[in-house]
Amino acid sequence: MGFPFPPGTDEDTPFFVISVAAQLSGLHAQTLRSYDRMGLVSPGRTPGGGRRYSMRDIVLLREVQRLSQDEGVNLAGIKRIIELENQVDALQMRVAELQQELAQALAAADSTAAAVHASYRRDLVPIRQETALVVWKPKPRK
Secondary structure, X not given: OOOOOOOOOOOXXXXXXXXXXXXXXXXXXXXXXXXXXXXXXXXXXXXXXXXXXXXXXXHHHHHHHHHHHOOOOOHHHHHHHHHHHHHHHHHHHHHHHHHHHHHHHXXXXXXXXXXXXXXXXXXXXXXXXXXXXXXXXXXXXX
16 A cells, blocks of 8 residues: 555554544544444454554455445445455465465475386386287197
8 A cells, every 4th residue: 555564563453543544544433433343344452442453454444435335335235245355365365275285295296206216126127018829720630
């Protein structure tokens, strides 16, 4: 987003108080409280219970507002959309993990196959296999 994060923080670090988060998201502070109660956005909490919003929360609040205002989606629909997007993200991460595991397993299999081939004895001589047709003709009885 171009927002300069303080040292040791990133977009997931909750440090915006509710008034700043409301201003950054273009929503009223009471709306943010409602969204928190509904489970649309789950800000971090201070030891005293105060809400602290991260930059990722601000982006999510803006998306909730966009879906509601521009697309006409109700809040239950928005909550479902967010859940599905989170599920897709989790599945994409799992696919990436599985692809990495598969690549490691293939590399290990290739390494094992190379070790087996390297262990072949070089003093064995291959035998040429030929097919021959033999006709047997018994001797006549006397």
